[in-house]
Amino acid sequence: MLxxxxxxxxxxxxxxxxxxxxxxxxRPAAEAEVARFAxxxxxxxxxxxxxxxxxxxxxxxxxxxxxxxxTVTHExxxxxxxxxxxxxxxxxxxx
Amino acid sequence: MSDNAPAPRRFRSSGRYSALRLLRxxxxxxxxxxxxxxxxxxxxxxxxxIIGGGGHGLATAYxxxxxxxxxxxxxxxxxxIGLGNVGRNTTIIRSTYYTPExxxxxxxxxxLWEGLEQELNFNxxxxxxxxxxxxxxxGQRDVMTGRxxxxxxxxxxxxxxxxxxxKSLIPPISLDNQRFPVLGAFMQxxxxxxxxxxxxxxxxxxxxxxxxxxxxxxxxxxLRQTSGRITxxxxxxxxxxxxxxCLAVAGHSSHLASMAGxxxxxxxxxxxxxxxxSIKPFLDVVxxxxxxxxxxxxxxxxxxxxxxxTDAHNTYAQRGTQWIAQEVASEGVALLxxxxxxxILRQWGGIMDMTMDGTPIIxxxxxxxxxxxxxxxxxxxxxxxxxxxxxxxxxxxGEPHPLTTHMDLERFAxxxxxxxxxxxxxxWMH
Numbered sequence: 001m002l003x004x005x006x007x008x009x010x011x012x013x014x015x016x017x018x019x020x021x022x023x024x025x026x027r028p029a030a031e032a033e034v035a036r037f038a039x040x041x042x043x044x045x046x047x048x049x050x051x052x053x054x055x056x057x058x059x060x061x062x063x064x065x066x067x068x069x070x071t072v073t074h075e076x077x078x079x080x081x082x083x084x085x086x087x088x089x090x091x092x093x094x095x
Numbered sequence: 096m097s098d099n100a101p102a103p104r105r106f107r108s109s110g111r112y113s114a115l116r117l118l119r120x121x122x123x124x125x126x127x128x129x130x131x132x133x134x135x136x137x138x139x140x141x142x143x144x145i146i147g148g149g150g151h152g153l154a155t156a157y158x159x160x161x162x163x164x165x166x167x168x169x170x171x172x173x174x175x176i177g178l179g180n181v182g183r184n185t186t187i188i189r190s191t192y193y194t195p196e197x198x199x200x201x202x203x204x205x206x207l208w209e210g211l212e213q214e215l216n217f218n219x220x221x222x223x224x225x226x227x228x229x230x231x232x233x234g235q236r237d238v239m240t241g242r243x244x245x246x247x248x249x250x251x252x253x254x255x256x257x258x259x260x261x262k263s264l265i266p267p268i269s270l271d272n273q274r275f276p277v278l279g280a281f282m283q284x285x286x287x288x289x290x291x292x293x294x295x296x297x298x299x300x301x302x303x304x305x306x307x308x309x310x311x312x313x314x315x316x317x318l319r320q321t322s323g324r325i326t327x328x329x330x331x332x333x334x335x336x337x338x339x340x341c342l343a344v345a346g347h348s349s350h351l352a353s354m355a356g357x358x359x360x361x362x363x364x365x366x367x368x369x370x371x372x373s374i375k376p377f378l379d380v381v382x383x384x385x386x387x388x389x390x391x392x393x394x395x396x397x398x399x400x401x402x403x404x405t406d407a408h409n410t411y412a413q414r415g416t417q418w419i420a421q422e423v424a425s426e427g428v429a430l431l432x433x434x435x436x437x438x439i440l441r442q443w444g445g446i447m448d449m450t451m452d453g454t455p456i457i458x459x460x461x462x463x464x465x466x467x468x469x470x471x472x473x474x475x476x477x478x479x480x481x482x483x484x485x486x487x488x489x490x491x492x493g494e495p496h497p498l499t500t501h502m503d504l505e506r507f508a509x510x511x512x513x514x515x516x517x518x519x520x521x522x523w524m525h
Contacts, residue, residue, distance in 0.1 A: 001417045002408075015418045019408040019523055022362075038508040041520050042360035042451045046349035048411045071363070072411050 002069075005079050008061040020054035023066050048072060050089045054082075109300060112216055131296055132303035137310050137335050141169045143490055144328055144337035146315050146351060148172025150181035150291075150476065151468045152343035153298035153309075154483020155490070157215075160305035162484070163491035168307045169337075170299075171330060173314035177295030180345045180475060183413075183445040185368050185390060185402045187381050188477040189226045189286035190251045193242050193515050197454070198249040200481055200498045205251070205285055207480030217297030219289050220395065226286030227256070227265065229277045229385040229430070239281045239385075246283070256280045267377060269432050275386035288381060288392050294479060318355040318465070325355070325464040339490055341466050346411070346446030348456075348469035355462050359470070360451040360507045362522040364405040365444040366473045367415030369423065371437040373397030382430065389426035399437060401427055405447060405473065407523040415444040447473045452512035453525035457486055458495060458503035466490060467504075472525050 002014035022044050028036040048071060055065050068077040068089055077089040109129045110116065120127050143159060145152045148170045159165045170176075188208050190201035207214075208221050230236045243253035258270055261280045270277040303309055310332070317329035318340065327336035342351050349359050374397050381392040391401035403423035406416045420442060427434045450456060450470035455478070457468050468486040471478060485496035495503060501513050518524045 013418075014416065021521065021523070022409075035508060038510075039358070042507040042512075043358040044349070044360070044362055045353070045358060046362050046409065048347075048350050048363075051409055053409065069408075071409050074410065074412060 002074060002076070004055060004065075004067065004076065006057050006060055006065060007079060007081060008063060009057065012057070012060055016057060016059035018056045018058045020056050020064065022051070023054045024052045050077065052086070109304070112218075131300040132309055135169070135303075135308035135310050137169065137171075137313060137330070137332050138308065140327075140336035141308070142167035142337070143169075143339045143341065144335055145170045145341045145343055146328065147179075147343035147345070148176035148295075148299070148309060148311065149179045149343065149345055150294055150298070150479035151345070151471075151482045151486065152341075153295055153302055154479050155341060155343060155468060155486040156302040156307045156309075157298045157305070158484045158487035159491060160302055160307050163487050165487075165491055166306035168302070169335065170302065170307060170309045171313045171315055171328070171335070172309070172311050175311050176299055176309060177292055180445045180447075181295045181479070182292050183368065183443055184291055184476045185392070185400050186288045186291045186476060187226065187286070187390060187392065188221075188289055189283055189381075190477075191226065191228070191242065191246065191253070191283050191286065193245060194513070195245065195249050196498075196501045196513070197515065198246050198251055200485075201477060202249065202251040203484075203498055204478050204481030207484065208289060209285075211289075211294075211297070211480060215297040215301045217293060217300060219293040219297050221287070221289050223285050223287040224380050224392070225282050225284045226381040226383065227261070227280050227282045228383045229261070229280045231275045231278060231386040233278070235385055236278060243281050251283070252285050253281055253283050256282055265378065265380065265382060267431050267433050268382070269430060272429050275429060280385075282380075286381060288394075290395075291476065298479075298483070315351065315354075318351070318462075320355065320462060323463055325462055337464075339464050339466065341468060341486060341490060342460075343468045343486070345469060345471060345475055346448055348448045348467060352460060352467070355460070355465060357460055357462065359456075359504075360520075361448045361456075361470050362409050363411055363446050364407065364449050364523060365410045365412065365415055366402065366405045366447050367419060367423070367442060367444045368400065368402040369420070369439050370394070370441045371399040371434070372440050374399070374437065377433075378431070384426050384430045386429070387422075387426040389423060389430065391427060391431070398440065399434065405449070405523065406444070411446055413444045413446060415442060447471070447475075449522035449525055451507060451520040451522055452514040453516065453518065454513040455482070455502055456504050457482065457489060457499045458505070459489075460504060
């Protein structure tokens with residue numbers, strides 16, 4: 001069970017949130033070729049290690065949050081608002 | 096089945112299993128049993144290297160050697176075989192899908208299950224006890240009716256049960272749950288369960304006897320390529336050369352593919368399963384709860400084996416989150432109230448490759464000589480025979496088997512994803 005420190009509401013249980021996927025993908029420019037859009041929609045790094053992801057605090061502040069979370073230990077390094085630049089986890093990617 | 100395949104080359108290291116043999120061994124102190132498969136040492140070069148000694152990897156090796164005439168095959172497994180997802184699931188087999196393509200593929204698998212024990216000369220305890228789906232609303236009945244018709248049109252079997260028939264088939268079911276009353280059910284009588292460990296062992300034995308090297312405790316650490324072509328794999332036991340490399344590593348496909356610089360349309364998620372203490376015969380079908388996501392059967396040892404949804408976030412940790420366990424338990428009690436008296440003995444989690452459209456991938460990867468069998472979401476167990484057979488076909492013939500043309504990787508870039516429930520590119524929802 002995850003305990004996610006929401007910057008608006010404080011530390012809350014995972015059941016208050018909904019997972020919304022990889023937050024590291026960036027939409028290509030409008031004129032980019034189709035293959036880049038296909039990669040943007042479908043392809044993922046799916047790392048075994050640190051993962052930047054979206055969580056929606058559906059039963060709290062109802063804000064989209066960015067979370068750095070480790071996909072093996074489930075440790076949470078940082079949580080912030082959607083536009084925020086989060087500090088990247090130190091020590092590189094253990095996997 | 097063995098269309099144009101050369102006669103299989105067999106050497107029976109463990110001997111044929113039969114009632115007569117059992118009797119003979121019983122009278123001679125059981126001293127004649129041999130290991131079911133050889134513990135092979137890696138050679139320098141193979142025609143085909145399969146990464147992953149799970150159900151799909153071993154089945155692919157078995158069919159390659161016994162039906163497609165390719166015996167120069169190695170299966171590499173980082174631990175002992177059969178301890179990955181093939182030994183960590185709820186063992187259900189069925190072909191209850193919505194689209195003709197998937198119904199035909201999974202029904203081909205069901206047909207292979209039906210003949211598996213004769214094919215492998217191994218008791219996999221295939222039990223066609225029937226798979227029952229409850230429905231709770233009129234709309235759900237209409238959708239299930241459509242599915243039943245599509246299944247029958249594609250050659251599979253599906254019947255409807257009214258409330259009285261359902262109650263007589265499953266006496267402990269609660270039809271009048273106040274929140275989700277059961278209106279009726281559909282059943283695939285040919286569906287059921289299989290002893291999962293025996294599937295891994297049976298395929299391993301059959302592959303090994305046909306000359307396949309099964310190499311345990313051999314972890315792949317890199318994929319070597321030269322000018323756009325795979326040449327072999329780096330492992331903890333040295334480099335092993337190969338003309339064709341097949342990834343069959345449920346849960347870790349992205350991880351392996353990244354060694355060749357390939358990004359897949361996959362996220363890895365955990366799925367939990369549970370086993371209760373053993374009780375007397377209580378449920379003799381596989382039962383699925385239509386008002387949520389819950390499935391249950393009773394093992395031959397008497398334990399209730401059940402599961403539900405994935406944990407719905409990326410993870411490689413083979414454990415589960417508690418709120419999903421509570422959700423699964425509450426759905427079970429809504430359907431079979433007497434489950435509330437049982438204690439859960441064991442709980443575990445397996446890692447699923449969840450694809451972006453919920454359909455698996457059997458196809459070539461964008462590196463010459465590299466193919467994959469993966470992305471099974473959480474339906475990989477039932478697909479083992481067909482997945483193995485069609486992957487062997489892809490490797491041996493160089494083109495996809497007609498039943499898997501919709502499972503290629505290119506479908507994502509070409510805008511023909513195969514999304515049965517129409518959920519979109521959100522793997523945690525499939």
